[in-house]
Amino acid sequence: MIVNAAGSSTGSFYFYFRNKEDVFVAVLEEADEALASHLNKAIDQRTDPEEKMRVAVEGLFLYLANDPHAARILIIDSACLGGRVEEVRKAIFSRHTIGVANAIASLDESPFGEDNMIAAWCWTGAVHEAVKHWLEEPPEERRTAEEVARCVREYNLRAVGVRG
Numbered sequence: 001m002i003v004n005a006a007g008s009s010t011g012s013f014y015f016y017f018r019n020k021e022d023v024f025v026a027v028l029e030e031a032d033e034a035l036a037s038h039l040n041k042a043i044d045q046r047t048d049p050e051e052k053m054r055v056a057v058e059g060l061f062l063y064l065a066n067d068p069h070a071a072r073i074l075i076i077d078s079a080c081l082g083g084r085v086e087e088v089r090k091a092i093f094s095r096h097t098i099g100v101a102n103a104i105a106s107l108d109e110s111p112f113g114e115d116n117m118i119a120a121w122c123w124t125g126a127v128h129e130a131v132k133h134w135l136e137e138p139p140e141e142r143r144t145a146e147e148v149a150r151c152v153r154e155y156n157l158r159a160v161g162v163r164g
Helices: 002-006 010-016 020-044 049-066 068-080 083-105 113-136 145-159
Strands: none
Touching (some): 002 010, 020 049, 020 083, 049 113, 049 145, 068 083, 068 113, 083 113
């Protein structure tokens, strides 16, 4: 199916990929690179740590909501494949979570001290779960992506002691 959809040949496919797992890993890594680039552009334009956090959480949700295929690959489809796909997925989430932990640590008064990483797991988990459930809702029943992003943003910011 992949070869047919690509309009390629089986030989060409196996020249670039050993198997479907290689394809999935490549798609997963490409989705992560696009997401990271999008977030870095938005975050780099800010200097205030709290504003960076606002932009990051809302930007992450909206990016995934606007690219449901990438969101499904990153959050849903890659969750149960195991092997190398799971390793790559864990590495992607780990990088994002470390970034959040660093942002929390940069706050004037981080409420978590040594537990910034645990707080970051909660932060990224809230975003991923909200995106997952939003994607699984029938489109005609969904709240807008902007409404959900705002709610997740406010929830996460309050959790780390930042007000609106």
